Amino acid sequence: MKRRDFITATALAAAFGLAGKPVYNVLASKDALASKTGKRLAMVIDLKKFEGNSEMMNKCVDACHSMHNVPDIEGAKEEVKWIWPEPFEHAFLEQNNQFIPENIQNNPILIMCNHCDNPPCVGVCPPKATWKRAEDGVVMMDWHRCIGCRYCMAACPYGSRSFNWRDPRPKIKNITANFPTRSKGVVEKCTFCDERIVKGLEPACVVASKMYEPEAMVFGDLNDDKSNIRKILSENYSIRRKPELSTQPEVYYLI
Amino acid sequence: MYNTGKVVLGIIVFVLIFSSPFLINMSGDTSGMPEMTVPEGECLYPKDEMRANHMDILNTWRDKVVREDIRYTEINGEQVEMSLSHTCMKCHESRKEFCNVCHAYMEVNPYCWDCHVDPDDHKPTMTIDEEAAMEAAAKECALKEEEKAIQESLEINAEEEK
Structure with a gap:
């Protein structure tokens, strides 16, 4: 072997050793496959049905927050929220074109954790306190295991996660006894009501919205092609928050 | 060995002090339980x-x-x-x-x-039965909406027939 060939071969082997695994990971992305097996739970929110119905919106938020012992803390820095209304230009920054219809511009949008197919929060969590459930796609949290590093909050492009800067107990108006509270130093967010879906019930916000409108919020399995949610998505044009980040959010909005 | 007596005495005292908690427990007094x-x-x-x-x-x-x-x-x-x-x-x-x-x-x-x-401190506020009742109320509401829609379509049909 010539000296030149030896050096070339060594360099190629080194390059493959360094870059081979990451490149393989990108090409054979497991996350993209995960969503095709089992259930793929998602939600559709019909913004038209929320127009001028702030009462329904508040009921959805209240139902969730009271059921899950979410503290009521004022101030943007310390507040804790699982589901909340946000102005259009915050929720859909990149869609906020000039001269869009006033009803869309002025109508607050109900936002929550998107339970992404490719969740950036999951990869950064050191103790694996948050993960994507293979069987139904819920981005779950294990509050026992959370160490409060807040990497997930930095990773989430939707601001769906809140941190407990102090003991939340004194700030909870009525404690619901059959659901735990959180403790100081723990991150929390919407879990698609995992404690309810295991019993075959729909998420609390969906149930609350049904008291006003039958299909303002629809919850279902995207992998089931006969589900109502698939029917609605195939009949209406939907938008999602920041789809350009390829997180594949699973909360769809009808405008 | 120099000072044998003192050294042995020292060892005995050390062992006694070190094992005192175990010795006290061996007496069988569990009144603190x-x-x-x-x-x-x-x-x-x-x-x-x-x-x-x-x-x-x-x-x-x-x-x-x-x-x-x-x-x-x-x-x-x-x-x-x-x-x-x-x-x-x-x-x-x-x-x-x-x-x-x-x-x-x-x-x-x-x-x-x-x-x-x-x-x-807190007794459960909402039992499973109550949750189910809430669920039933929502379903009833959805049913009513459906009925309303059916009625409306009937009314429209009736008007068209006129």
């Missing part, structure tokens, strides 16, 4: 096993429920919900009179109740 109020009936596991392993059982339950989404387990042929608040505290009603008594004696401070709601 806490007395707990234990509810009547059978526990899920025998008393000795529960005493020794309840923390491991609870940890296993926690991991099964939170991480694997398995909520029930079979113990003695019965389906049991793996839940501290819903299963254990159904019989052992009070944290103060049960958990705390022994934990204080053993000087351990588990942080279960930092998050899980202490049944001494």
Whole structure:
């Protein structure tokens, strides 16, 4: 072997050793496959049905927050929220074109954790306190295991996660006894009501919205092609928050 | 060896002081043991096993429920919900009179109740039945909407016929 060939071969082997695994990971992305097996739970929110119905919106938020012992803390820095209304230009920054219809511009949008197919929060969590459930796609949290590093909050492009800067107990108006509270130093967010879906019930916000409108919020399995949610998505044009980040959010909005 | 007597005496004194807690315990005086109020009936596991392993059982339950989404387990042929608040505290009603008594004696401070709601402070506000009732109300509302839609379409049809 010539000296030149030896050096070339060594360099190629080194390059493959360094870059081979990451490149393989990108090409054979497991996350993209995960969503095709089992259930793929998602939600559709019909913004038209929320127009001028702030009462329904508040009921959805209240139902969730009271059921899950979410503290009521004022101030943007310390507040804790699982589901909340946000102005259009915050929720859909990149869609906020000039001269869009006033009803869309002025109508607050109900936002929550998107339970992404490719969740950036999951990869950064050191103790694996948050993960994507293979069987139904819920981005779950294990509050026992959370160490409060807040990497997930930095990773989430939707601001769906809140941190407990102090003991939340004194700030909870009525404690619901059959659901735990959180403790100081723990991150929390919407879990698609995992404690309810295991019993075959729909998420609390969906149930609350049904008291006003039958299909303002629809919850279902995207992998089931006969589900109502698939029917609605195939009949209406939907938008999602920041789809350009390829997180594949699973909360769809009808405008 | 120089000063044999002093050295041996020193060793004996050291061993006595070092083993004093064990020697005192060997006397069999357990008057400091806490007395707990234990509810009547059978526990899920025998008393000795529960005493020794309840923390491991609870940890296993926690991991099964939170991480694997398995909520029930079979113990003695019965389906049991793996839940501290819903299963254990159904019989052992009070944290103060049960958990705390022994934990204080053993000087351990588990942080279960930092998050899980202490049944001494709060009784469950919404039972499963109430949740089901809420669900039924929502369904009824949806049905009414459907009826309304059907009625409206009938009215439109009637008008067209006119």
